Structures are given as C-alpha cells and as structure tokens.
Amino acid sequence: MRIIDLSSPVDAAGFEPDPVVHEVLGPKEAAVHMSEEMRDHFGIEFDPSELPEGEFLSLDRLQLTTHTGTHVDAPSHYGTRASYREGPPRHIDELPLDWFFRPAVVLDVSERGTGAVGADVIERELERVGHTLAPMDIVLLRTGADAWAGTPKYFTDFTGLDASAVHLLLDRGVRVIGTDAFSLDAPFGDIIARYRATGDRSVLWPAHMIGRDREYCQIERLAGLDRLPVAHGFRLACFPVRVAGAGAGWARAVALLDE
Structure with a gap:
C-alpha cells in the first residue's frame, strides 16, 4: 500500500491571521x-x-486555533442551529469515525481563479475524471492554493464552492468535502465584494451556512493533492483529533493507494 501525506503542517514560522x-x-x-x-x-x-x-x-x-493546519470542521462550527436534528449541532468529538475513512475523489478547479464555482463545474469535473459519486464518498477540491501556504496570499486567492455545488454533493450522499485552500467558501474579500455589489445575503459563506440545515463536515487546508497519481480509486483517512466540545479538530490526512 502506498501512503501519500495530504496534510499541511502547523508551522509557527508561516503567516497566520491568528499567529501560532x-x-x-x-x-x-x-x-x-x-x-x-x-x-x-x-x-x-x-x-x-x-x-x-x-x-x-x-x-x-x-x-493556536483548531483551524490551523489541516483540520476538520464539525457541524457546531457553522452555528448554534441545527434544523436537521433535535438539539444542537454535533461537536468534533461526537462525529462517527467512519465518515473519515472512505473512498475519495479529487476534482481539479485550479484554473478557475479567485471566487466560487457552482454545481455545473462540479458535474463537468466528475464527468471528466469518470467518477460516479457513491454515498459517503469524500470529495476533495484541488485549487492549487497550497502553493501559497505560509503567505498572506494563501488567505486571499483561491477557489471555493457556492451553494449549488455544496447541495449537489450532499444530495449524492457526500458527508465530507475537503479543499487544499484556506476555506471551502470563497475568500473573504471576494464574498464581501459580491455581497456589496448585489445585496444578496446568499453569497455570504454559503458552504458554511448550509451546514446549519444539512449535517456535514469540511476538511480545510489540505496539501499536495497534485501528487496523487489518480483522481479516484483510493481511500482517504482524515480522523480528527478528539477535542471535547470543539467545532473543529486537527487531522493528519493521508491517501491510501493499493499497489
């Protein structure tokens, strides 16, 4: 079995808005x-x-924060409301471990630039790589933003998902979506600019806000997705650290490929 590390380090020498x-x-x-x-x-x-x-x-x-380095966002990170269940959203230590050891597929959006892509882009990329999503597959977005890790540009220049893209993946049974960028949503500056231009609140962090009505997790700040020799046909292990009552937990994400 070949093991490929897809994690970014916790490094006090790199730039972080919340310094380590x-x-x-x-x-x-x-x-x-x-x-x-x-x-x-x-x-x-x-x-x-x-x-x-x-x-x-x-x-x-x-x-440091639990959102430093490669980490898994729990449903409780998205807000206090969980319309899909009685009681509050679950913390990182309450989630089933089998969510985090599953077949995975990498979708390449590295040529899309700064902003958010929709369901149409996801559909075309799934067709291009020849993969039909199965329930509980983990979907990973390769944006290429990991090339800027440790610099301010890492937090301002990358591709995220809009609401239609997230709903598409969740509709097909996906419960974990990952990215090599700082956030699964578009960068702060892009979001705020689009909101001020349109007044449309639906552009305000939709990938995270959807988590208030649909239970799922995000893996953010992955790295090295370009080193995977295949777009699918491998398993991902990304177990989050069991931080009691936390909205996120650090993870060592690795791809496991049979040889």
Missing part, C-alpha cells in the same frame, strides 16, 4: 519542569541533576 506560538522546552529545561511538576502536584522530590546529562524529555507548548 510554539514554545520548546529543551531536554535540560524539561528536566527542571518535570521536577517542579512532580513536587507541586504529587509531593515527590527529585533532583534533575541525577538524570543522565541532566536532561529529561523535551516538551512543546503551542498556542
């Missing part, structure tokens, strides 16, 4: 930290100088 803070305690610092923790929480005294080279296990502290 990554603090590293090296082995010597971590030894002192461990000694203090043992004393303060468990009443155990231990001199870190007794350790070989006075070193223990390094420790990383991170400050």
